[in-house]
Amino acid sequence: MSNALFTAHATAKGGRNGHVKSDDGLIDLNLSMPTENPNEEGSNPEQLFAATYAACYDGALNLVASNKKKDIESTTTADVSFLKDPEDNGFKIGVTLNVNMSGVSQEEAEKLAENAHQVCPYSKATRGNIEVTLNAKAV
Incomplete structure (x- = not known):
């Protein structure tokens, strides 16, 4: 590395x-x-992963917004679920990122959330490996 x-x-x-x-x-x-x-x-591992993913993603979101000259305030809550995996009869995780932003329209919030998902190191690490759902909301 x-x-x-x-x-x-x-x-x-x-x-x-x-x-x-x-x-x-x-x-x-x-x-x-x-x-x-x-x-x-x-x-538990899912709680710890939720905390770290939420922090990393929220940082990426604020970086993306700043680069686009958008003045936002945000909170990100990561819901990490421990799931049965029907493919191998084992287990897997899934994530829902609930993102609230002030200072932008709903359409802008959704675009910023998706852009942050492209650059967040945790999103990059999990891409293609686990299901991640983004719920962006302008508040």
Whole structure:
């Protein structure tokens, strides 16, 4: 991997019912599978992915808007679903990005959302691998 601007490090132990910790200690979480342990406190990979995808996408959206001289305020909520995969009888994830923007029309919001989806590193990483639905809304 040439030209890396930085590299993040996190270690998981025990899988979905274990623990995850970043090298700097900022992330230090117990993990729990909600379908198996609904009352147990802990995060899960889908929740962590939702947080990181939402942050990355919202950053890409604001960059795209700025490059197009659009002054927006935005929030992005990522809904990450853990799904049965009928193809291999295993599991997969799907994502819905709910994007709210002020400062633009509905048509502009939809165009900015799609443009951000083309440049967001997480969108690039998942393209063709998981279903991602964009719901853009001008507010």
